[in-house]
Amino acid sequence: MRHIIAVLLENESGALARVVGLFAQRGYNIDSLTVAATEDPTMSRLTLVTRGDDQVIEQITKQLHKLIEVVKLVDLSESAHIERELMMVKVKASGDQREEVKRCADIFRGQIIDVSPTTYTIQVVGTSDKLEAFIEAMCNTQILEVVRTGVSGISRGEKALSL
């Protein structure tokens, strides 16, 4: 099962290495990982997408908790939440193709953020599924480059991961 784990971390050098090291050391998967400082500059927030059965996920959250610099964490997948990922796709687009690419981007509410005589760069925001669907929809187009930020997540309603 896919899980999205959000972690509040002391914003100290080495803290991120400890999280990543833990996953490598214990053989856990990381599908994606994003990290940046929060409104409180002493804390970073990290969103991790991982896979495993219940026992593995339980170990992952427990082991993360044990890291001294982990302040708090939550498995977002356990309750209602929102996830978003940003993707930029650079595609070959000339002649007739230009219209078709544009139409497809519109359907996915993508934005064309850069243009050259032979290429378009499209930005799409959404769940990972949506991003994958967009790539699939572009299968008739020559994709030059794909870059994804990885998932960020937040829980719905009044629930908040904060101090």
Place this chain on the structure above:
Amino acid sequence: MSQQHQPELLSGGAMLIRALRDEGVEFVYGYPGGAVLHIYDALFQQTEVKHVLVRHEQAATHMADAYARASGKAGVVLVTSGPGATNAVTGIATAYMDSIPMVVICGQVMSHLIGDDAFQETDMLGISRPIVKHNMSVRNPADIPALVKKAFYIAQSGRPGPVVLDIPKDMTMPNQKFPYEYPKDIKLRSYNPNAKGHPGQIKKALQTLLAAKKPVLYAGGGVILGQASAELTELAQRLNLPVTNTLMGLGAYPATDPQFIGMLGMHGTYEANQVMHNADVIFAVGARFDDRVTNATKKFCPNATIIHIDIDPASISKTIMAHVPIVGLVKPVLQEMLHQLEKHGNTLDQAALGQWWQQIGQWREVHGGRFEHRTDLLKPQAVIEAVWRHTKGDAYVTSDVGQHQMFAAQYYKFDKPNRWINSGGLGTMGFGLPAAMGVKLHYPEAEVVCVTGEGSIQMNIQELSTCKQYGLGVKIINLNNGYLGMVKQWQDMNYDSRYSSSYMDSLPDFVKLAEAYGHVGIRVTSPEELEPALEKAFALKDKLVFLDIHVDPKEHVYPMQVPGGAMNDMFLSKTERT
């Protein structure tokens, strides 16, 4: 403001030593080098914190580790950057695997050189990350007192473990001084280790235990680390529970008490493994269901309801699902259980318990720790029994790793906690001698025995020199079987006795070697020489005596669990299997 409230101005190096003093540290074990010269100079200029100069940094870590195992307080290591730090790695990993509190101070190259592949630069934070509870580096000399406080706090609280403090050389400059004040308390928003245990869970645990017909108490190193032996013993005796200890838990419950059924697991007693396998309630206290205990987890104790107390939630339901988990320090949790028991009374089904003890009595007769007694050949088991007698069961016993370790665990009956000191989790050959030194230094009046093998002792034999320098009169029991015996045993059992590199040719004359270092050496080659040799060795109170005892090279350790089997699938001798 009065004069005495003015904090003293000290250099980074001097602050470090002062902070150690204020933390109550008496001894630091270490080895100097370029990156720590300022610190060594600060050490030289005071007398309260004493330094012990080892011959190899690994030994410094094991000394600190063993001191911690015997006393419950963190041991302190001081090494230089680069090779000094990497030499300490095995000892840090050893402490980590057994959850031993330790503070390792490593020198580092000047801050501005970090990342340049400078002389004797290694990324010690990176190297040690997977084998420490935490590590930190000093960025500003003024932070040193707070970082030392933090290091000790983290090392000693919750589930203990080693902490590495990396100190670039420019953080300890003698001419840069800062106001020194040692923090009284420390609080970390991201770390809150002291759990008392959920009262509802504790109640449920007691109810589950009292409903058992075939209970067993399975106690591990957490009871010793958590200083909860007295509570454990009281609870076990009030309820008349059979008690088994892990390798790390030996001494948590008195071994000579009739309720003790021996160690469990790979080389556990027949009765302990049978009791576990057939139990209906397993009460696990400060133990972690290690693979050396459980054997194949799929076949583990099929009928048991499991109650598990541990301070580390990650140890609960990691390999074996716990039905009643309690996250908490074992001492307050057991105290609460005793308190609740007082209120509710002992409602255990006494008839069922009586039957259970009868069954246990029958299991005890099956193997009962038997071994062959010979008049022409020394048996290692007999040596350990003799050492136990000669030390009245009250010595600190350290060991190395191999058959001799298992014989010591099986045949030395530990009645007190903190007396059995061995590398259980990592299984580090070379641990025994420095460990004995660490204990002897702090408990000079106590009898300290190192049980070792001719393979293991050579991994840190150079420390005989340190022993001479500091007058450490430990007794070394070298169970010399001429082989890397434990390896040979596996080769006998699984590789048709093809002894691939398990025989060591050209062993030194250990007696002469001991003498060369200024100690006493005694060789024992036949059973009748054993008693007089032990007599003589233990009479030489302040001397290090190296007893090179030639034992049966063919002996195996039994019982031994059958790999891939259940807990009670065991070999009982070379020819018997359950």
